Amino acid sequence: MANIAIIGAGPAGLMAAETLASAGYQVAIYDQMPTPGRKFLMAGLGGLNISHAGKLDDVLASYFHLPETVQHSIEAFPPQAVTAWVEALGEPTFVGSNGKIFPKSFKASPLLRAWLRRLQSMGVELHSRHRWTGFDENGDLLFQTPDAEALKVSCDAMIMALGGASWPRLGSDGLWAKIWHEGNAGLPDLVPFQPSNMGVNISWSEHIKAGFAGQPLKAITVTLADKIMPGEVVVTKYGLEGPAIYALSAALRRQLTNGPLQIMLDLRPALSREDIQKRLEKVPTKLSLSNRLRRALKLTAVERVLLRELRDFSGNSAILAGLIKALPLTVTGHQGLERAISSSGGVDAGTLDEHLMLKAKPGVFIAGEMLDFDAPTGGYLLQAALSTGRLAGEGAIKFLTQAGHQPTSKPTLQTQDHTMSDNPLLAPWTTLFKVPPFAAVLPEHFSPGFESAMQENRAEIDEIADNAAAPDFENTIVALEKSGDSLDKVASTFFNLSGADTNDDLQQIERDIAPKLSRHSSATVMNEKLFKRIDTVFQQRDDLKLTSEELRVLEKYHENFVRAGAALKGADRERMAEISARLAELGTQFAQNVLADERNFQLVLENEQDLEGLPDFLISAAQSAAEERGQSGKHVITLSRSLIEPFLQFSSRRDLREAAFKGWIARGENGGDSDNLAIISETLTLRQERANLLGFEDFAHFKLANQMAKTPDAVRDLLENVWAPARQRAAEESTKLSALAQELGDNAQIAPWDWRYYSDKVRMRDHALDEAEIKPYFQLDKMIEAAFATANKLFGVWFREVTDLELYHPDVRAWEVRDNVGNHIGLFLGDYFARPSKRSGAWMSAFRSQEKLSGNIRPIIVNVMNFAKAPKGQPALLTFDDAHTLFHEFGHGLHGLLSDVTYPLVSGTSVARDFVELPSQLFEHWLTTPEILSTYAIHAKTGEAIPKDLMERLLAASTFNQGFATVEYTSCALVDLEMHLNAKAAAADPVAFERAALEKIGMPSEIVMRHRTPHFMHVFSGDGYSSGYYSYLWSEVMDADAFVAFEETGNPFDEELAKKLKTNIYSAGNSKDPAELYTAFRGRMPSIDALLRKRGLQSTA
Missing domain, CATH: 3.50.50.60 (FAD/NAD(P)-binding domain)
Structure with missing residues (x-):
């Protein structure tokens, strides 16, 4: 054969x-x-x-x-x-x-x-x-x-x-x-390879670069010597590209070997020079030149600015007509292979x-x-x-x-769709640990997979709703918990991939499927017969002798259905379903727009001057980023936090810091196809309408009703109690930065792109801490080991790397998790490096959640991050903040891995939003314990443990810059809350509302919100943290207080306390009210004092 x-x-x-x-x-x-x-x-x-x-x-x-x-x-x-x-x-x-x-x-x-x-x-x-x-x-x-x-x-x-x-x-x-x-x-x-169908380089003014890049010149002609090419071109920051330029690319490439050359643009090829002059002369000369061009010839803004900036013609109609017919542009070069079409x-x-x-x-x-x-x-x-x-x-x-090799058969061409049994998403998963069969799954499998799984789930729901037997917990609630297995498999696989390794096909599928899933969910919660059964069981709950977990599950089902609109009637029910579907579409598009802006931005560092101040680890990371984008030999700063934040910290080039920072905060607000402002407005309006339909005065009151905080007033009280001392501390920090800047001869007022740069210098001066000195001690692999060791010391779990799994990307690693007696606990996946197909940020998710209703189902948990990849052969290094992020997300991962409940609805991280950050933020505390740092903070080159002196300086600086960090965060939480309390005003102009809200609380001009509204993914890519971004601070009140319990024992790994922590926090899921769970661990509810001490704000409170 x-x-x-x-x-x-x-x-x-x-x-x-x-x-x-x-x-x-x-x-x-x-x-x-x-x-x-x-x-x-x-x-x-x-x-x-x-x-x-x-x-x-x-x-x-x-x-x-x-x-x-x-x-x-x-x-x-x-x-x-x-x-x-x-x-x-x-x-x-x-x-x-x-x-x-x-x-x-x-x-x-x-x-x-x-x-x-x-x-x-x-x-x-x-x-x-x-x-x-x-x-x-x-x-x-x-x-x-x-x-x-x-x-x-x-x-x-x-x-x-x-x-x-x-x-x-x-x-x-x-x-x-x-x-x-x-x-x-x-x-x-x-x-040798040469670029073809590539753009050309033209030295535009900064005004054209900033205001007109991306603007088309349509229905023009481009002339190069004796070649005339009709078509369209697009102005770019570097010059021109587009079909008319591409068609001349071979000739341009040849002629540019002799140096710069000239091309001519005919902006109105359908008109003669004489026709253009006559039209111009008919327009009153009292009008501005721009208005004359617009009225006479309908020249676009970009065409007008090219004429104004590139040639001085003093408004003379004859000269102007000649330039419109033959606008000369000097081409200095062409784009390379990385930007060429072929x-x-x-x-x-x-x-x-x-x-x-x-x-x-x-x-x-x-x-x-x-x-x-x-x-x-x-x-x-x-x-x-x-x-x-x-x-x-x-x-x-x-x-x-x-050669004598005969074919094995003569197959018949088949063009029909696969049967569902051919779809690997729907077939039984026989892979090790029953992970999704990533190697077999293609984008084409998802749409039919979703359709089949939703159809199956509809049949399951109909069977429950149409059951002739009297409703009880078993035939209604348990039946619901057992339904939707196929849909869970398809959805968990798809949405994990769409966040961590997306492509154009997956993004289109996501846009198509989001409203369909919303309609499917709405059809379920709006099923009157189904809700009637749930409500009947709910009304009988006191007589059913349910366990505490079963009662919690029943209450949550009833609450979820009511909050989704199941109790509404007639037109209100229909409208609620329409709102849910539209919000799903908007959230998907919001996230994809942010990802598009992140992909499209890159700051290319062209020469040694551009690298001034950058430490070796950042230069290496920027070099790797450039190679990933086909710009070998250069250095690129992307909008990955692991690149842009250290760049803002170290770059001595203020102009480049400003460009990077403005690119970062402008995501979602660029005025093009990826602009998010209209999406924000519609989202706020629809959320307000949904809240009103359910009897709430606004979305914030609706969203907080089933959280620990309960009311917007409680949230505002917390935020304002932190805001005042944080703002005062930030002012003190700003004064220090300004003083140092002046000492260094930099007299400009501290701007947002300056803060991290001068803050690093103050930290070096006051605490003798240099990031370049610290970072070699925080190797990614060693920090992963540190997280695993912490989990072992606290909870008795072990991690064994599995290398024979085919996962969704080569960078993803897998570990089997077992307990002290060898029982399988779950599978943990780590996806640590940034790439263009991954959205920014860091998160934990699940491919499968723990439950016992259908057998002993063990979880598959994934941590996704965006650390900078090191050059080949070198260890990936983390900042100290990166190490905190790794521990934070692993805390979420443990919340999923250690879950020990019966019902899927209350498994793992399925808890109140202002409780879910407790396990993650609490786990961060163990990173800074001497036991962990001294063992796992190992220098990448020397192999030596972090010196005691450096460790002490690092821990002593734990409250350094906390005014900035707290203001940066708390401003986001306050704006989020105010937007959802005042949706009408916020929807009218989200950016103006954001600005006014910040002015009202006295936002320092030198600090910008950590997440500006146009790219506030937590709040607008879905309902998750909407009116809920405060949750991190609410949880931090608990995590600060919870770790004090360990400090009080004198042992950060106290065995009895760790057992209580596992039982009541990490393993309990949502089986009980979160306040009850916290009290069971701590013996009381927390106060804000521990939080203020942790952030170093107590003295200013």
């Missing part, structure tokens, strides 16, 4: 696989990315231009560079054949007015899903996250697997379709070229035979962008990829036949 390997799961590789599988051959595809067709999907964002209609000769003549062999492949599989192939996959097409061929859906994902279904039905295997690393001495393929192990693959024929070198983050990184010759003498030389270069077609087989290596075929050809945009690149993939596949068939 022939063994055929294809490297690369882009269009060329997939087409080669289809060609071979259609002939009955067994095919395995290997790709370095988590999912296939990443670049194909990205192309689909612009509508997926499949190919180009018209005469074939004209299509071929449009290529910048087209070798004869590639031309023959297109002639054999021309645009008409490609169109027929697309339509056979169930995607109707049409030809646009410019001859471009598109699917009617204008999307790539439906076509890719259908294509992958076809390949799967034909038996094609797909091995994701397998990076090709070269050939061995026998010519076998070598790969690095997802667990970083080496894999050797022997094959009878191979097709290499690794792509070019553009868009490296999508997989076409060109790194294969570096290993092309390693150990393989005789392979042909490669043509590339030229690669394998010279002259080194291949007529079937794309390497003459020097029989049985090895090359397809797609690995080949040296140069295509314009407009479907030409995809056409060549598909055609060469098909030709390579046919060449492999001919080679195999001649």
